Amino acid sequence: MNFLEKRILQEGIVLSDTVLKVDAFLNHQIDPLLMKEIGAEFAERFKEDGVTKILTIESSGIAPAVFAGLALGVPVLFARKKKSLTLHEGLLTSKVFSFTKQEESEISISSKFLRRNERVLIIDDFLAHGEAASALCELAENAGAAVAGIGIVIEKSFQQGREKLEQEGYKIESIARIQSMNENGIQFVCGEKEAALHE
Amino acid sequence: MNFLEKRILQEGIVLSDTVLKVDAFLNHQIDPLLMKEIGAEFAERFKEDGVTKILTIESSGIAPAVFAGLALGVPVLFARKKKSLTLHEGLLTSKVFSFTKQEESEISISSKFLRRNERVLIIDDFLAHGEAASALCELAENAGAAVAGIGIVIEKSFQQGREKLEQEGYKIESIARIQSMNENGIQFVCGEKEAALHE
Numbered sequence: 001m002n003f004l005e006k007r008i009l010q011e012g013i014v015l016s017d018t019v020l021k022v023d024a025f026l027n028h029q030i031d032p033l034l035m036k037e038i039g040a041e042f043a044e045r046f047k048e049d050g051v052t053k054i055l056t057i058e059s060s061g062i063a064p065a066v067f068a069g070l071a072l073g074v075p076v077l078f079a080r081k082k083k084s085l086t087l088h089e090g091l092l093t094s095k096v097f098s099f100t101k102q103e104e105s106e107i108s109i110s111s112k113f114l115r116r117n118e119r120v121l122i123i124d125d126f127l128a129h130g131e132a133a134s135a136l137c138e139l140a141e142n143a144g145a146a147v148a149g150i151g152i153v154i155e156k157s158f159q160q161g162r163e164k165l166e167q168e169g170y171k172i173e174s175i176a177r178i179q180s181m182n183e184n185g186i187q188f189v190c191g192e193k194e195a196a197l198h199e
Numbered sequence: 200m201n202f203l204e205k206r207i208l209q210e211g212i213v214l215s216d217t218v219l220k221v222d223a224f225l226n227h228q229i230d231p232l233l234m235k236e237i238g239a240e241f242a243e244r245f246k247e248d249g250v251t252k253i254l255t256i257e258s259s260g261i262a263p264a265v266f267a268g269l270a271l272g273v274p275v276l277f278a279r280k281k282k283s284l285t286l287h288e289g290l291l292t293s294k295v296f297s298f299t300k301q302e303e304s305e306i307s308i309s310s311k312f313l314r315r316n317e318r319v320l321i322i323d324d325f326l327a328h329g330e331a332a333s334a335l336c337e338l339a340e341n342a343g344a345a346v347a348g349i350g351i352v353i354e355k356s357f358q359q360g361r362e363k364l365e366q367e368g369y370k371i372e373s374i375a376r377i378q379s380m381n382e383n384g385i386q387f388v389c390g391e392k393e394a395a396l397h398e
Contacts, residue, residue, distance in 0.1 A: 023309065028279070028308070028312065029276045029312045030264075030268070030276070031274055032265045032269035032274070032275060033272075035269075058257060059258045062258060062261045062262055063261055063275075065229075066231045066234055066262045066265065066266075067231070069229070070231035070232065070234075070235060073232075075229065075230055075231070076231060076262075077229070078227065078258065080227070109227070110222065113222075
């Protein structure tokens with residue numbers, strides 16, 4: 001079990017077979033030291049991929065992305081879920097369907113910050129159905145950039161996101177991969193079944 | 200002129216006498232190295248204030264806040280502008296009026312992450328009328344915590360935010376303080392008038 005899987009067992013809360021709450025260290029409260037470790041881990045896994053920029057999505061992607069950016073020595077761009085009042089030149093948009101919220105939304109970036117021939121590392125907090133990651137890949141490619149890879153903090157491996165993105169040819173690296181979860185605990189991919197979570 | 204003021208002159212875009220666009224390094228694209236410097240500067244300015252937690256607001260506050268949190272060795276909590284589906288226990292809310300958007304919105308945190316007797320450092324990207332900072336102070340105080348101070352990346356010193364917050368007794372530290380700005384350039388507080396900005 002790696003540092004993040006241990007932390008998920010210590011502080012994550014399984015709300016259902018598909019919903020894991022990690023607002024103690026990632027989605028609401030953020031542990032900066034953990035984010036630094038996550039950033040270093042992404043940098044290690046993508047160090048040979050010629051990354052020139054990181055693309056993430058507000059809000060929970062930002063903390064892991066900035067530490068990965070620091071470790072790789074590249075800038076970070078975050079896609080917005082709502083259009084900014086002062087951000088409209090060369091706007092690129094992509095649609096994302098949220099299975100949790102059962103609604104479609106639009107995310108956007110300003111094309112002036114993604115140039116042709118850049119190699120973009122996509123970073124996000126969760127991978128489930130792959131909707132957000134796909135939309136980020138689409139934004140990068142519509143800007144004429146190449147996707148160097150996709151770095152995920154927590155992957156729900158029992159959902160279809162990884163399979164779908166791998167079929168599209170993307171390299172995916174997830175720091176924690178959840179095989180299954182329920183009220184009795186969390187099983188990680190290639191890991192052993194862990195004891196029940198405590199609050 | 201400090202490191203941030205230099206960067207604002209290099210890459211900031213003055214859209215009007217009151218609107219400065221810094222989406223090249225803070226509000227859309229983020230420079231992680233600059234954020235690390237900003238975090239270190241906040242840590243230096245608040246090192247004697249007994250900070251136990253940082254409170255910021257999504258999305259542009261997160262990057263400076265996590266680096267300040269790393270430097271001070273404390274967790275970061277970010278207030279949400281939209282209610283999360285999985286975040287409702289002990290929700291504390293506060294209203295923010297946006298002068299830019301001319302609308303009132305609600306921000307919220309989960310009270311379980313802010314305990315009584317904590318000393319909270321509020322961090323935000325901009326200070327103008329002080330609406331967001333006031334709302335964050337209110338959230339912290341409603342949780343029973345004390346506000347140790349307010350750290351701002353860029354202050355529009357020609358607007359009323361600082362004065363209002365100082366009258367309420369808060370310690371405010373802003374890394375860049377803009378005295379005035381227009382198409383000819385930006386004048387910083389205690390600084391000299393600088394040459395025109397370039398894109």
